[in-house]
Amino acid sequence: MAGTALSAWFWSESVWLPPGYTWDLLVHAQHFNYPKFYDVWTYPFLIAGAFIFLRYFVLTPFMFTPLAAALGVKDTRIRPPPPNAHLEALFRQYRSHTPVEEVRKAAHTAGWTERQVERWLRQRAMSARTTDLGKFCGLAWEVLYYMVYCVFGPLVLWDKPWFWDIRHCWYGFPEHDLDTDVWWYYMVALGFYWCMTITHTFQHRRKDSNQLFVHHILTIVLISFSWACNFVRIGTLVLVVHECADIPMLVAKMCKLCGRQSWMDSLFVVFLLLWLSTRTGIYPVWILRSTFFEAHVILNVWYPVYYIFNGMLLSLLLIHLGWTYLILRIVVRKLQNKQIDDVRSSTEYSADENDDDSCKKD
Known part of the structure; x- marks a missing residue:
């Protein structure tokens, strides 16, 4: 009974639907195909599972690894430090941000100097890093x-x-017919972001790990939300605007791993132009302008979901602006005659060169 009441409260038609519409009317309409909400909680997980299998058991061993070897990418690993149960527990608790007081206590317990404990923790963190491969x-x-x-x-x-x-x-909103190809376009996107969210939990931390995780979750919520409200049309435009800019940056990172610095610099310029034009240009000027200023005029209605949806879209823009700040930092470094470094993918942990030399590779 409580669950039914909670469901009725959450799916209140006065919140989710324009005045004059009910869930029963939309779901059972004969003249158009309204999105079925349970689709986003079934098919994307199957697609995510297929993506994970395809990535780790097919493409990585049979395509990506041979390609990396051909391009000279090494699978070098830092040798882990000698086993130490107490320090291992300390590392798992704090990772690379162990408080000074904890280091002091660990040194006293192990009979080591604080420098030795710091070196052990540093080597342990470096051995846990993702390899270039x-x-x-x-x-x-x-x-x-x-x-x-x-x-x-x-x-x-x-x-x-x-x-x-x-x-x-x-x-004609919300009486929009859902085409089969648009259904697949949505399900594949949701499946991919679920795949990335799941695999994100066991990947090494990056400077933007929290932002990236929030971005994945917000994207999933936004896609699912737009599906439930049949904001699918505007959702497809958000998706098509967002995906292209990442390609040159990802390829640039691959070039860096292969030692092609000049290629990386060129691709970074392409990425910068695409990013600024799509994420901070087309997205707010074309899409947000329509959702904020055109939608309510054409629909001639105001209801809670309209504000919630716009709030989510605005949150996505704020994340983009945060990343844009990081990207522009790279530009400043380049203008200062420094080598381009990908701030978005740097790890949160860095060791000094002396300690790097002391950590022998296998």
């Missing part, structure tokens, strides 16, 4: 997905009126 394979997977999806998007949307005139996202 692992990074290359992960990047290759993302490049392959985004390239296929960037082709898939325009193919799906080319004959859709809202691709050419965004106001068609609001004309």
Whole structure:
């Protein structure tokens, strides 16, 4: 009974639907196909599982690893320090941010100097890092997905009126028919982001790990939310705008791992232009302008989901602006005659050169 009441409260038609519509009317409509909400909690997980299997058991061993070897990417690993149960527990608790007081206590317990404890923790952290080969394979997977999806998007949307005139996202809303190709476009995107969210939990931390995780979760929520409200048309435009900019940056990272610095610099310029034009240009000017200023005029209604949806889209823009700040830091470094470094993928842990030399590789 409590569960039914909670479900009725959460799915309140006065919150989710425009005035005059009910869930029963939309779901059982005969003249158009309304999205079924349970689709986003079933098929994407199957697709995510297929993606994980394809990535780790097919593409990585049989395609990405041989490609990395051909390009000279090494699978070098830092030798782990001698086993020490107490320090291992300390490392697992604090990772690379062990408080000074804890280091002091550990040194006293082990009968070591604080410097020896710090060196052990540093070597342990370095041995846990993802190898260049692992990074290359992960990047290759993302490049392959985004390239296929960037082709898939325009193919799906080319004959859709809202691709050419965004106001068609609001004309006749919410009685929009869901085409089969658009259904697949949504399910594949959700499956990929679930795949990335699941694998994110056991990957090595990066400077933007928290931002990236929030981005994945927000994207999943936003896609699922737009599906439930049949904001699918505007959702497809958000997806098609967002995916293309990542490709040159991912390829640039691969070039860095292969030692092609000049290629990386050139691709970074392409990435910067695409990022600024899509994430901070087309997205707010084309999409947010329509959702904020055109939608309510065409629909001539105001209801809670409209504000929630716009809030999510605005949150996505704020994350983009945060990443843009990191990217522009790279530009400043380059203008200062420093080598381009990918701030978005750097690890949160860095060791000094002397300690790097002391950690012998296998």
